């Protein structure tokens with residue numbers, strides 16, 4: 001009798017998971033009335049990454065540079081997706097993608113981080129596990145080779161969510177994470193970039209951060225075969241930032257969020273606006289409470305950022321594999337890998353969902 005009741009319950013449950021299009025969505029979470037139903041090991045796997053958003057360079061991007069960016073994004077997608085394909089967790093996948101981008105001086109994270117006004121590196125990073133909303137973050141570090149792994153160590157091995165400065169460095173070292181001298185993180189192009197911006201600042205007597213000064217923050221969101229979402233974001237912040245400034249990237253709910261009940265988000269852009277707008281959590285709340293799809297929720301939120309005077313972009317991924325890129329800038333380095341294949345794009349003209357030209 002008990003077996004019969006369980007059998008009937010399973011049939012009702014599966015029946016309720018059919019969408020209007022007839023496609024089976026085995027763990028839908030559009031709102032609280034449709035609670036998440038996990039089917040371990042049977043879910044679609046998806047990985048999205050970004051390498052920052054910003055304005056186009058005057059004169060455009062040389063073809064060789066574009067090819068280098070595309071290759072780097074593709075390598076990062078492969079690293080994370082290989083883990084997902086092997087049945088690994090979304091958390092491991094986003095970290096694998098980000099460690100590759102952190103080592104690549106093309107991007108503003110780890111090696112190649114932008115420089116603060118004092119010529120130093122000050123990196124922020126975060127991770128979040130959508131299965132339990134555990135999160136970890138570090139801010140203002142300058143010696144840990146992979147800030148995303150430091151954030152992960154905070155989540156897994158400390159009672160805290162966010163560690164800052166020398167305390168964060170010490171903790172990461174105690175965890176056995178690899179260190180590098182600060183000079184390893186600082187690259188020539190970043191020194192020139194800081195000098196250019198300082199010169200402009202002197203000329204215009206304007207100490208506002210300008211929109212070309214953020215570019216290259218890295219982030220990833222993933223959905224694994226067990227239906228778990230995860231997100232990670234890592235950055236050197238904004239060029240010429242001052243006085244121990246911390247951006248949105250390590251702020252849970254601003255530059256990152258992940259919750260199996262709604263979505264996973266990684267953001268890039270003018271951090272002050274993303275903090276004030278609690279952008280990442282807001283996107284997930286729109287999905288969770290209004291039933292918006294990923295694209296609509298992301299577009300609405302980015303429109304609010306623009307209205308407030310900021311700019312930037314986001315990756316969004318829901319537990320049923322619906323995903324979106326949304327950004328207000330001319331450029332957002334981005335890529336997606338699903339069972340259907342890989343796509344990588346750079347310019348706004350490449351669109352949000354159809355990434356190829």
Ligand code: ASP
Nearest residue numbers: 214217237247268269271
């Ligand atoms: N959001 C980062 C910050 O404000 C910068 C970026 O995304 O490029 O620190």
